[in-house]
Amino acid sequence: MISTPIPGTIPAVSAIIDGATITAASGPPIAVVDPATEEVIIEIAEAGDALVDRAVAAARRAFEGPWRRMDVEARQAALRSCADRIDAATDELAILETANTGIPIGQVRDRQIARAAYNFRFFADYIGQSTSELYEQDPNYLTFVRREPVGVAALIAPWNAPIALGSMKIAAAIAFGNACVIKPSEQAPLGVDRLVELLQEILPTGLVNLVNGRGVTTGDRLVRHDQVDLVSFTGGTATGRAIMAAAGQGLKPATMELGGKSANIIFDSADFDQALDAALLSIFTTNGQQCLAGSRILVQRGIADRFIEAFVARAKALRIGHPLAPDTEIGPLASRRHLDHVLGFVPVSDRTGVQLLAGGRRAPGFDHGNYIEPTVVTVADINDRICQDEIFGPFAAITTFDTAEEAYALANGTRFGLVSYVWSQDIATIMEAQDRLSSGIVWCNTPMMRELRAPFGGYGDSGVGAEGGRACEAFYTRQKTVSIPRRPLGLRKLGAR
Template structure:
């Protein structure tokens, strides 16, 4: 806590130490409740990124690489315990910066321990294989080895949770990491890195550089970085993949979504209503897996909309620190303006507002970035509202009559991150889940996630998967080792095949 009006001052965290930007540059983060400056952070240049990566590389080649897989796993678990212990304090920092409900951020901070326990336990479960060959005198086996330094670029909408979800498999695989958090919400990453030291993880294993786009680009371009993890918009993901591809390094990209919620005629109405509300209005719709499109069977369409509008209009908007608040502010004024612009263009294009559609007023917070829960009908299937990610509390809803019709509508998007469907018919449920082109399909639920279950998108929603056993292999490379046991001399001019 600073002595002036700012609530937080943060520097880079490199090699276990707080390090200001080499050129002394800083930037301010803005409180979305008041519109006032909340914190000051280092504006890192390429030289700062290079220093962090060099330190991470040194530690990778030294103490972290010499540590046993079991030892790594135990340290990750201790880190998870430390985060859980200090979770309330870190959650308060996140809520102050991005406006997410304190209760939800606290829950995500506690869940971080589950992720670190899962991948900590997985650290020493990665096994190579002995390859059976025709030649009895040749011994061939495989091992899995870490890549080196992994750069991770984290968005602002779930910094604690998404940071841990990104770095846990990378560290469990034996890599070191350099984290570049969003300039909108940088504080929690710095706190997490401090706690890694307290947990006994060697200094330099987990580093943080703060800054804007140029900082992220420097991280992608650094020749010692061997993989990039990015969570964010698909346009930025494409740019990162192109830069990384120029250096022939891999990416795990968890990008945007335009996820559908499908409500069949036989769905449990109360379950479906709660699921649609959770899908789009939880977190003020600022989530990649937001269910921003809903398709409701024509036989229940108007009834369902009437009840949904009534529920949405009653959502309590306010400070994320108020336990009665159900929806907090939009993270920035610029993003609020973007959301409102998309809604206005949709109405101008023929869509009908059923509720919301403008900035919300909250007593005592006149400069807060609040937006009303918004529901629209009548948007054309090929319109911006039905095609592009809003990343806000805006739901486009349309009727359907036939199974094949709704599958076609749900899949008619360049995204494929998630989908939800609501029905009491098991055959309908599993037929639909099979047909939907999405990385995650929820049946009679929404926004469920676990460390053991893979998460990621199809189509423009990304590359690779986070979570689950297979994800750890994305941060490793396989090595094939051959050993000739026969003492005879082989013909030097013939390949052994």
Template sequence: MTATRRTAGRQDRRMLIDGEWVAGTGDWIEVRDPYSGDCWARVPEATPEQVDAAVAAAGRALREGPWPALTPTARAGVLRRFAEVVAREADELTTLQVRENGKAIREQAAQTRGLAAHLAFFAGVAEDICGRTIPMGAEDLAYTVREPVGVVAALTPWNSPLSLLVWKLAPALAAGNTMVIKPSEISPVSTLRFVELAAEAGVPPGVLNVVTGAAGAGAVLAGHPDVDRIAFTGSTAAGQAVARAAADSLARYSLELGGKSANLVFADARLDAAIEGVVGGIFAAAGQSCVAGSRVLVESSVYDEFVERLVARTGRIRLGDPMDWETEVGTISCRRQYDNVLARIEAGRREGATLLAGGGPTGDAGDGLFVAPTIFGDVENDMRIVQEEIFGPVVCVQRFETEEQAVALANSTPFGLAAGVWTDDVRRAHRLARRLRAGTVWVNTYRRTSHLTPFGGRGLSGVGRENGRDAVDEYTEVKTVWLGLGAGLGDPFNPFAGQESTR
């Protein structure tokens, strides 16, 4: 069954600045369907002056507007209404994203349905952002309060445009911040529609602003002196550039970057489940996922059987029209990434890895930007296809002899985003969960996320955490309030009097 593909003429969209839809003053950026190749929308290329205007609008909304002054319960009410509106329009938001990035609708629809739950969860958190009272003795009282960090710049990617926006937007709004959003130029239309729904739900003008454009607009926003915090998801190289841009103003930032995550399959694992987990972990979304399990480490005693069954299962994956509910894997999201994935596969061949499945474009699914699910064996750990993120449907399979060797191989990259462990030994599962250098370790499952669970990486996979109650801490500043309750100041030249240790 194929969902209805919008066939109306090309849409020319505008940016949102201070509650007004603003036309560009320069070039247009084409938004193309990676399955059909059609240009179905255009968005403006924001000028530096328009980025300035968006940041200024967010600053005014922060200082003068009603949003930060609302009670936590009132902000929670807006977020709950936003959740209801997003749930109502989930089908349209799904379709827009599939047209932008080519992700299979069966996955994109589930992601989109989860947005409402995410917003509703942080509506509850908005009412529970608390400081603490610190005991200072009879003469003094100290307590802390959590305040909005300020103007937040959210730079979002193309692979999951709305999910990865909401991971930033929901805790930021819950804490009373205002935002300027810069979506990827590949997938901007769904974000523009999403903020329309925010206004309908009662988010005041200026609280959410959207500027569209390519890397130049993002660089201006990341380096803007009036941005207080940056929330970025994207490649490691781009994240490093964001960190450098933030250095001059010392803006706080969180970076959710790339990965080279490993699935560790032990001989005692249920191989059927492990194979399904590995296939979904790397080939779902055509491998365009930061947590893609692009390395598979298999215990030697089951290596041959596992590889044979993995290759057979990969051959049964259904590629096709992303709008078809029977499709399991859609297209690569844009021509640039398509060419990059094919170049990485060719590099793997040149390095001497054995190609076990796939290996290039496939015409079986249509004329879109399809790359066949690809498996390499006989890889060496220093090969580029083992060490560098490909962000496509390409996996490397390695064997190991001992648990120690498996951990060493898994930790042998500069990334630290995720890992999977497949075993029926509960003690081993807990041992490895502690030893693997990753922000998330899945055991006997893979690529699962929730608004309840913190998510983020280590090393070149980034800094900071999104999701869960911890995420709000990223969007607040802690202020200490100290009250002197005594009759006098004591010794004005010794503010530390009374704090000496008795030891």
């Protein structure tokens, strides 16, 4: 049995404030569990109200300091140094993230840690090229629009890709001159804890702070704090509603990147092998625990039998194993609670219109750990809960369609609208599909990719707002309009005699 070689001695981080790591707190202990063994890695004392207050106060002092007025070139250099420090710690961060999430280490190292470093480099580049608006239509005035940082950002990271998505928020917030307090998920804090510790080596004291704790306590205190100016959250839709309501009471801008139930439409005219490979990637990487997963696979009838047979065979052949094993393709789900949630969608034998083709049970051969077999079902009715609720696991639902109109109706028949996938070699089909699909992102003839210059955000229950270059600039800055006369003004002299 593989054991997780946690690098060094992990401190039980309750908070990181003003550059100092705080391990002693009065809050109740939170167990951080290795999903591969179900053993407790460490217990962290929850950051209570007093630590949250200290973290926000530290961020406020840093925001009022020189960072936001620093030359862009100097800020760029700091961001790039952050990226270099992440690169240097790739193996350490990857092991921590894998131990805490169960994601296969190859996927963590090559995608998520690499993405974290790129996030800082991207925003370093972006702030060096951003421009301002100038209006000179009025012959008497020049009017320009400045963008200034908002203040202290509360950032709440998810448990499925903590470093990759948490670093996106940190990099964006500080690139535009803000300070921040990040709260990782209480379920998976270890990678973000270490990331923030590393950033202290480079950034000004108090610019990036961290508090650990549950959402209903530490998170709620952070979001409602009167010195927090804006809130960014990635996670589940129900939690997002509560956070947005709390932020709204303080009139705080908020972005919510929430759930998904994405349709992957495969037309008869698709490149069959590419579509098959991509469909497997889009639902089974990251153990299926990703909001952008192509969990609903819609296949045109002409290729449906061939596709389903090939897809099921490949799903059954996926290598389930310890996430640190180099050949593992599916690791354990993040928690026992989540494993039970995913298994709760497995159809029983008497379900009408639903057929179990693969998986649907805990993976055999594992005495411990939250391992599940990759699961594939066919579903006839799009209103079935399998096609409506976010399962968030290695669970694919396949539905057959006849016409393009039927495909669009099936794809849009959900309250979510994050991502759509379309596969066809016919350009007219692709152009029609991207116009008809109700989602914030449409990926055509490609699996998952992120263009950080473009907005990433969803429709409906998939969220409010977006992340990306210009979208983050709009969120993490506020506009100031400045008008200056071109020449001395001839003003009326009220009251002159």
